[in-house]
Amino acid sequence: GAVVSQHPSWVICKSGTSVKIECRSLDFQATTMFWYRQFPKQSLMLMATSNEGSKATYEQGVEKDKFLINHASLTLSTLTVTSAHPEDSSFYICSAADRKRETQYFGPGTRLLVL
Amino acid sequence: AQSVTQPDIHITVSEGASLELRCNYSYGATPYLFWYVQSPGQGLQLLLKYFSGDTLVQGIKGFEAEFKRSQSSFNLRKPSVHWSDAAEYFCAVASALFTGGGNKLTFGTGTQLKVEL
Numbered sequence: 001g002a003v004v005s006q007h008p009s010w011v012i013c014k015s016g017t018s019v020k021i022e023c024r025s026l027d028f029q030a031t032t033m034f035w036y037r038q039f040p041k042q043s044l045m046l047m048a049t050s051n052e053g054s055k056a057t058y059e060q061g062v063e064k065d066k067f068l069i070n071h072a073s074l075t076l077s078t079l080t081v082t083s084a085h086p087e088d089s090s091f092y093i094c095s096a097a098d099r100k101r102e103t104q105y106f107g108p109g110t111r112l113l114v115l
Numbered sequence: 116a117q118s119v120t121q122p123d124i125h126i127t128v129s130e131g132a133s134l135e136l137r138c139n140y141s142y143g144a145t146p147y148l149f150w151y152v153q154s155p156g157q158g159l160q161l162l163l164k165y166f167s168g169d170t171l172v173q174g175i176k177g178f179e180a181e182f183k184r185s186q187s188s189f190n191l192r193k194p195s196v197h198w199s200d201a202a203e204y205f206c207a208v209a210s211a212l213f214t215g216g217g218n219k220l221t222f223g224t225g226t227q228l229k230v231e232l
Contacts, residue, residue: 004158006158034219034220041227042224042225043205043222043223043224043225044159044205044222046219046220049219091156093158093159095159095220097218102147102166103149103161103164104220105161106151106158106159106160106161107158108157108158109156109157109158111156
C-alpha cells in the first residue's frame, strides 16, 4: 500500500506554545488530506479536510484558529496547534487520499502532550 | 447521514481459532466499505476494502470480509487467528462517489481483539 509519514511521532510542549505536525504522502500525490484526533480507547474523530491550494474545511466544533491547516503541496499538509493547552493533548493522525486507489492511507500518528 | 456500528467492543479468541468481527453500516446509496487495523500507539493500516463486484473480498494478513447488502453488514473474518493479530479493528464507510480527491470516512467505534495463547 501507499506510505504516509508524520513528523514528529511524539512531542511534549509547554502550555501556550504552538506545535506543528507534518503529514507527507511519500509515493503518491494527495490532493486531499485529512486530520483526525483520537482520544484513548476511542475512535477517530475527523477534525478537518485539507485540500491542496485551498482552505481547509473544518468539522463542526473544531476551532479553525486553534488548529491551523496548510496544504501547500501535493505531498505535504501541516497541522499547527496554536497556543496549546493540556486539553489539546491527544493522538493526532493524518490520512492522504490516493485517487487512483480511491483509498485513504494513514500516517503513524503524532502523540501530543501539553504540560 | 452515513454511520457505522461495531457491536462488539471487546473480543477474545484463542490463537488458532476463527474470528468474525461484526460491522453494520447505514447509508442510502452504494457504500465504499473499509476495514482498518490499529496496533497500540500506531496509525491505521488498511486491511481490505469493498467498492463493487464480488461481495467476498480478500485482504492482507489472511483477512476477508463479506458485503451483505440485505443485512447492511460487512463482517471481517479470519479462519485462524495469530497472536500478532491482537489490535484494534475499525470498520469505516465512505459515500460511493469518490470525487475531488477524497471522501470523508465515517468510522465505527472499534473492536479490541485480544488473542489468548
